[in-house]
Amino acid sequence: MANRTDQLLRSAWTAEPPQLPPHALRWLRQETGLTDSWTPTRVMTAPPSELPEKAHEVLTAIVGAEHVLTDEQSRLGRTGGLSYLDLLAHKGIGDVSVPDAVVLPADPAEVAAVVKACAELGLSIVPFGGGTSVVGGVKAAERSVVLDLARLDRLVLVDEVSRLAVFQAGVRAPDAEKALAEYGLTLGHVPQSFERATIGGFAATRSAGQASSGYGRFEDMVEGVRVATARGEVRFGVAPASAAGPDLRHLMIGSEGAFGVITEVTVRVRPLPAIRRYEGFVVDGWDRGADVVRKLAQDRVLADVTRLSDVDETNVSFALTGGLKAAGLRAYLKARGINEPCMLIVGWEVQDRHELAMRRAATLRRLRGSVRLGRVLGEAWRHGRFNGPRQRDALMNAGVCVETLETATHWSQLNELYAKVRLALTDSLGRAIVMCHISHAYETGASLYFTVIAPRSIEDPAGQWKRAKAAACEAIAGLGTISHHHAVGVDHAPYLPAEIGDLGMEVLAAVKKTLDPSGILNPGKLIAP
Numbered sequence: 001m002a003n004r005t006d007q008l009l010r011s012a013w014t015a016e017p018p019q020l021p022p023h024a025l026r027w028l029r030q031e032t033g034l035t036d037s038w039t040p041t042r043v044m045t046a047p048p049s050e051l052p053e054k055a056h057e058v059l060t061a062i063v064g065a066e067h068v069l070t071d072e073q074s075r076l077g078r079t080g081g082l083s084y085l086d087l088l089a090h091k092g093i094g095d096v097s098v099p100d101a102v103v104l105p106a107d108p109a110e111v112a113a114v115v116k117a118c119a120e121l122g123l124s125i126v127p128f129g130g131g132t133s134v135v136g137g138v139k140a141a142e143r144s145v146v147l148d149l150a151r152l153d154r155l156v157l158v159d160e161v162s163r164l165a166v167f168q169a170g171v172r173a174p175d176a177e178k179a180l181a182e183y184g185l186t187l188g189h190v191p192q193s194f195e196r197a198t199i200g201g202f203a204a205t206r207s208a209g210q211a212s213s214g215y216g217r218f219e220d221m222v223e224g225v226r227v228a229t230a231r232g233e234v235r236f237g238v239a240p241a242s243a244a245g246p247d248l249r250h251l252m253i254g255s256e257g258a259f260g261v262i263t264e265v266t267v268r269v270r271p272l273p274a275i276r277r278y279e280g281f282v283v284d285g286w287d288r289g290a291d292v293v294r295k296l297a298q299d300r301v302l303a304d305v306t307r308l309s310d311v312d313e314t315n316v317s318f319a320l321t322g323g324l325k326a327a328g329l330r331a332y333l334k335a336r337g338i339n340e341p342c343m344l345i346v347g348w349e350v351q352d353r354h355e356l357a358m359r360r361a362a363t364l365r366r367l368r369g370s371v372r373l374g375r376v377l378g379e380a381w382r383h384g385r386f387n388g389p390r391q392r393d394a395l396m397n398a399g400v401c402v403e404t405l406e407t408a409t410h411w412s413q414l415n416e417l418y419a420k421v422r423l424a425l426t427d428s429l430g431r432a433i434v435m436c437h438i439s440h441a442y443e444t445g446a447s448l449y450f451t452v453i454a455p456r457s458i459e460d461p462a463g464q465w466k467r468a469k470a471a472a473c474e475a476i477a478g479l480g481t482i483s484h485h486h487a488v489g490v491d492h493a494p495y496l497p498a499e500i501g502d503l504g505m506e507v508l509a510a511v512k513k514t515l516d517p518s519g520i521l522n523p524g525k526l527i528a529p
């Protein structure tokens with residue numbers, strides 16, 4: 001547990017602080033006007049724990065004294081997740097709430113007992129999986145207890161006949177895949193936060209992995225859930241499909257810890273692919289690229305991974321590869337008639353050569369007119385698919401404001417949404433690089449995932465991003481969803497009523513009141529106070 005606390009305290013993805021290569025730093029300075037000065041960082045400190053003695057006694061009786069942590073380091077490590085604002089807070093910039101204790105139950109029964117006890121004691125609970133939320137989902141509340149699920153780390157059972165597996169909620173994605181691989185199975189859920197995020201966290205946020213076109217979003221993988229609510233335990237999902245009223249699993253999937261703590265998830269699993277093939281293409285222009293992805297989706301021939309970068313994201317990828325190689329590539333593409341290069345990565349994960357040949361041919365037929373850069377680009381993307389958080393830390397260390405936000409809409413509105421969000425971000429951030437990609441496509445629409453890079457404000461680093469984020473959220477309202485896969489958390493809660501309406505909010509509030517009458521479960525998340 002000491003290692004885990006160290007990792008959470010560091011907030012950075014790796015132990016060694018990553019640095020940008022000199023060519024990338026030079027390029028950034030030139031493009032954004034980045035300088036060497038930014039707000040000095042400070043050491044984060046915590047006030048003493050005010051966990052009442054009675055609460056300490058009760059929690060200790062349930063989980064054991066060594067699993068009720070009130071020391072400063074354990075509490076500071078679990079003040080929030082990994083959004084840009086959270087990372088700033090870890091550098092002593094901006095406000096932070098520190099929980100009074102961290103409680104680590106061992107199994108679903110202990111979770112249920114902790115939730116019940118906290119409801120009786122009137123103590124708020126923040127469920128904490130991998131802590132990778134980027135929307136304030138694990139932001140600690142005042143006078144709260146963080147319920148860390150790290151000890152719920154077991155594969156409970158595998159039903160090979162039905163292709164189902166039951167995991168405890170705290171199992172991290174790499175451990176889940178390792179355990180399934182022993183049975184020749186996979187979940188196929190590979191978000192960029194794969195290395196740290198948990199099965200319970202995926203279910204609680206309706207997560208979407210990079211291979212969502214092939215394996216589906218996480219909610220498509222959930223067959224059943226076991227949840228500890230403040231009123232007792234519930235289990236939903238007894239069959240692959242059911243007409244027994246509304247599907248109550250979906251009250252829990254995406255409930256972000258506000259209705260209960262998910263303790264076990266039954267997931268649908270598949271045979272491990274025998275062949276993985278990733279290739280890179282370049283399409284001329286964003287509109288044309290989005291059209292290609294739409295046709296692939298509507299003709300039902302999407303590869304398992306399908307990811308289209310806009311011109312700015314493609315330029316940044318080229319610039320980061322550095323110097324001569326990038327210049328040569330640009331010249332080659334120009335000679336092939338590509339003036340506005342947009343990178344398209346497609347990846348197939350299949351059982352045999354025949355399946356690959358059939359699916360690949362169907363995709364390639366719709367890619368006529370694009371330039372094929374082959375497996376080198378595809379494999380380079382696959383091998384670097386988890387580099388995002390490392391690059392983000394390096395950018396943070398270089399004094400950059402770096403953050404992502406995402407949305408989704410129907411194809412007919414996609415380009416309007418794309419243009420409006422871009423404009424909102426560039427208007428509020430000034431000399432910034434705003435990049436975007438589509439990585440989740442459906443027959444009716446797609447997600448848009450934006451990344452921004454701007455020199456960090458010296459006077460008001462947190463306010464700089466809050467204003468940009470607010471502008472982007474306002475641009476999204478009425479055109480798309482406030483979140484395609486990052487969830488609501490604290491950050492998006494004020495925008496949810498505009499998306500689901502007052503009556504929709506009343507329904508959520510009614511469910512919360514039924515399952516959590518005293519409002520102790522993850523206060524302020526999903527439903528704004």
Ligand SMILES: Cc1cc2nc3c(=O)[nH]c(=O)nc-3n(C[C@H](O)[C@H](O)[C@H](O)COP(=O)(O)OP(=O)(O)OC[C@H]3O[C@@H](n4cnc5c(N)ncnc54)[C@H](O)[C@@H]3O)c2cc1C
Pocket residue numbers: 081082126127128129130131132133134136137138149169170190191192193196197198199200201202203204205206207208209210255256257258260261262263388389485486487489522525
């Ligand atoms: C670098 C980076 C890349 C990311 N890439 C992706 C991506 O590709 N796709 C994607 O979907 N998301 C992505 N995310 C967001 C994040 O990883 C997901 O939201 C993930 O599902 C969170 O899992 P977690 O275990 O870390 O949950 P946490 O961050 O610990 O919690 C997330 C929310 O769920 C609640 N919660 C957690 N566990 C439980 C439980 N057992 N019961 C009830 N509530 C619970 C928490 O209270 C919180 O509200 C990324 C984040 C980072 C930092």
